[in-house]
Amino acid sequence: MTNSKDRLRLWLRLLKITRGIESRLRDALRREFDSTLPRFDMMAALSRHPEGLKMSALSGVLRVSNGNVTGIVDRLSAEGLAERMPVPGDRRAMMVRLTTEGQAEFARQAEAHEGWVNDLLGDFTADEARTLATRLMQLAEKQDKKEMTNAL
Amino acid sequence: MTNSKDRLRLWLRLLKITRGIESRLRDALRREFDSTLPRFDMMAALSRHPEGLKMSALSGVLRVSNGNVTGIVDRLSAEGLAERMPVPGDRRAMMVRLTTEGQAEFARQAEAHEGWVNDLLGDFTADEARTLATRLMQLAEKQDKKEMTNAL
DNA sequence: TTCATATGTTTTATACATAAAATATTTTTG
């Protein structure tokens, strides 16, 4: 009972902190690059897979719905930052990858993004950041394990 | 440089954890109460102000745009959970408050919500939760202070 | 008073976000 209140308070703080940081990052992306966080996330995922990703794989990596991926890819493509390529041997599927221009644009944005995050989390020492990141990873793993159990 | 990578990693983990928890809470709200997180958040804010809040105050408390508040209040009202009341002496403004039914419904949802959060963060001891919550509050305060400075 | 300005809310346009239905293609199976 008391315990659950402590965890609830922790959750509300986590939410407040991450929403605050997200909102500043969103504003910065918009201001500096006329872009958005979902687009940045997608370009980050694509930049980690230069050969491209299928729409469904992209949906899995980003953990967003298929329909959502369709729209974001549409908009990135309209701006020449990404492109759909047919998949040889499967006419249902589409491979998405960054264009050369998209790669260059993402490199610029990623550098700025790292700087913004460094500023926003500057209150943490590098050591503290590592410790906390490790602790959060443990939590994430426990959650994923629980997920699997529930799925049975 | 190295430091910024550590803070970036911490940020990505924070984001992953909170998005994961948010998504489970959203699923549970939908499944158990056919509702959403924004609606729950708004009802929580209103339940803390039984006398009601003006639309603009609600927008400030929830940190979402005016237009967004309009839509969520519309939907809660359509279901009889909230209602708009005129503000005596200012015909521009509207006071929003939970109906009696809304209060009862929120009480049910809040209890379930606390249990879900307790489960999802069960990996933290109550002690650890308190310590981390305190640390995060410090960070939030530093951020708010920086915000004010930038606003000058 | 009256007009400029400020305040409070809604509307509009656009971008995510989901779930579920629709479409197209492949694979499996009887």
Added chain:
DNA sequence: CAAAAATATTTTATGTATAAAACATATGAA
């Protein structure tokens, strides 16, 4: 092989989200 099932994507309907414009009302100063 043909029908059924599975897979990959898009479309549709709905609900957030923002910024900016529109609207209504209040308040201030000349």
